[in-house]
Amino acid sequence: MTTQELIEKLEMIQKMKSETNTLELKSAEKGCPQRLYDSLSSFSNQDEGGIIIFGVDEDQDYKEVGVYDPQDIQKKINEQCLQMDPVVRPLLTVVEKNGKSFVSAEIPGVDLADRPVFYKGKGRLKGSYTRVGDSDEPMTEYEIYSYEAYRKKYQDDIRGVQRAMLSSLDQDKLARYIDLLKKGKPNLANLGDESIYELMSVTRNKETTLSATMIFSPYPQAYFPQLCITAIAVPGTEIGNVGDSGERFLDNQRIEGSIPEMLNEAIRFVKKNMKNKTIINLNTGAREDRTEYPIAAVREAIINALVHRDYSIHTEGMPIQIIMYEDRMEIRNPGGIYGRIKVDQLGKMQPDTRNPVLALALETLHITENRYSGIPTIRREMERFHLKEPKFADERGSFIVTFYKERDVKKTEPISEDVNDLLVFCRTPRTRKEICEYLGLSSITYAIQTHVMPLVESGKIKMTNPEKPTSSKQLFYSE
Numbered sequence: 324m325t326t327q328e329l330i331e332k333l334e335m336i337q338k339m340k341s342e343t344n345t346l347e348l349k350s351a352e353k354g355c356p357q358r359l360y361d362s363l364s365s366f367s368n369q370d371e372g373g374i375i376i377f378g379v380d381e382d383q384d385y386k387e388v389g390v391y392d393p394q395d396i397q398k399k400i401n402e403q404c405l406q407m408d409p410v411v412r413p414l415l416t417v418v419e420k421n422g423k424s425f426v427s428a429e430i431p432g433v434d435l436a437d438r439p440v441f442y443k444g445k446g447r448l449k450g451s452y453t454r455v456g457d458s459d460e461p462m463t464e465y466e467i468y469s470y471e472a473y474r475k476k477y478q479d480d481i482r483g484v485q486r487a488m489l490s491s492l493d494q495d496k497l498a499r500y501i502d503l504l505k506k507g508k509p510n511l512a513n514l515g516d517e518s519i520y521e522l523m524s525v526t527r528n529k530e531t532t533l534s535a536t537m538i539f540s541p542y543p544q545a546y547f548p549q550l551c552i553t554a555i556a557v558p559g560t561e562i563g564n565v566g567d568s569g570e571r572f573l574d575n576q577r578i579e580g581s582i583p584e585m586l587n588e589a590i591r592f593v594k595k596n597m598k599n600k601t602i603i604n605l606n607t608g609a610r611e612d613r614t615e616y617p618i619a620a621v622r623e624a625i626i627n628a629l630v631h632r633d634y635s636i637h638t639e640g641m642p643i644q645i646i647m648y649e650d651r652m653e654i655r656n657p658g659g660i661y662g663r664i665k666v667d668q669l670g671k672m673q674p675d676t677r678n679p680v681l682a683l684a685l686e687t688l689h690i691t692e693n694r695y696s697g698i699p700t701i702r703r704e705m706e707r708f709h710l711k712e713p714k715f716a717d718e719r720g721s722f723i724v725t726f727y728k729e730r731d732v733k734k735t736e737p738i739s740e741d742v743n744d745l746l747v748f749c750r751t752p753r754t755r756k757e758i759c760e761y762l763g764l765s766s767i768t769y770a771i772q773t774h775v776m777p778l779v780e781s782g783k784i785k786m787t788n789p790e791k792p793t794s795s796k797q798l799f800y801s802e
Contacts, residue, residue, distance in 0.1 A: 371432055389424050396426055484536045486546055551585065553576075553589075560649050571577055628656035638657035
């Protein structure tokens with residue numbers, strides 16, 4: 324950074340009085356800190372890198388104490404950077420302010436293929452760090468493995484399962500799969516089944532693979548007890564809340580079986596534990612049952628968890644979790660986002676695939692499309708239900724999808740007006756056209772579908788003739 328930018332950063336620190344995910348403060352009034360390795364590692368291991376500023380004492384209410392010797396500290400910073408693997412190349416800046424010297428070290432984030440950056444004195448397993456809030460935390464063994472798995476393109480979905488014999492698989496389901504594989508592929512169809520098994524990773528070196536076990540075994544949990552789904556419905560908005568009778572769970576189920584079976588059973592669990600309501604389709608006039616969450620979105624989230632979870636030995640003891648709260652639902656799967664894609668890019672660009680063989684097999688069986696349409700489908704369905712946008716989070720080895728019951732205020736409030744203003748306007752019964760003109764919209768259908776019907780569903784606005792919702796004489800009013 325420039326000297327002016329460093330001065331501005333110092334001024335910002337005095338206002339903010341805190342460190343951040345990309346900012347670390349060191350006093351260095353009496354000498355260079357002896358252990359910068361943790362911050363050098365954690366900043367290098369995140370895309371945005373980070374900045375270490377020397378000369379500000381956090382323990383003295385962020386007092387600007389300056390550094391002992393700007394030339395010597397730069398030398399010692401570089402010495403510590405040389406102890407990292409790969410070597411860290413900081414950009415150093417020195418500035419004077421009020422007669423004191425300050426030094427900043429900008430640490431660039433390294434490429435994903437070069438992570439984790441670690442302190443050679445401790446080794447990869449103990450010397451790798453990640454930034455959590457404003458602190459440097461040791462990486463877990465799984466976090467370190469995940470970088471290696473991506474770099475070396477490990478395929479955990481086709482690792483061998485020693486106890487799973489080919490004969491133990493459901494032969495009818497396996498035969499159907501092989502027939503589907505052969506369709507339209509004459510060269511493949513000419514091969515014997517055993518050759519196809521090896522070629523398509525049903526077996527690997529004649530050992531049944533994990534993906535084949537998870538799809539075709541009558542009971543995969545005999546080999547992997549925790550490769551299942553735990554599903555709970557809890558009273559309240561946090562785990563630990565209890566119901567009126569002291570119950571911790573309203574429903575508690577362990578969902579097992581093959582991937583297709585777990586998918587179907589998980590959807591049944593969600594349906595059982597959410598409410599249905601009756602709405603009126605303004606286009607057809609028909610009454611329709613609507614679930615609290617769109618089933619199409621729920622299905623996509625669950626199948627994504629089953630297909631894209633981590634199946635390595637590091638996570639085979641961790642089940643997928645479905646947690647239904649009073650105000651939201653969370654679907655958690657072991658294994659964070661795979662590869663270079665970021666949370667805000669989901670659904671906008673093609674990601675790397677963690678389990679390509681498993682994904683292809685489920686596509687062949689018409690269980691998933693494998694066209695990266697899951698996230699867009701989830702977003703579209705939540706919008707169609709006028710619900711708050713779903714949240715996607717990548718949290719240290721877990722990927723979490725959160726659905727909210729709350730209505731999306733942006734979708735239900737009139738443009739540039741508060742909902743209450745529309746309710747006041749409708750205290751006098753209004754026609755569709757009057758409401759459309761009030762909202763300043765050109766499409767009557769859009770105005771009613773987007774701004775009025777959600778309020779009808781919630782009971783805030785009523786219809787004068789609810790039995791004939793499409794009647795040309797229909798009026799809408801609030802009480």
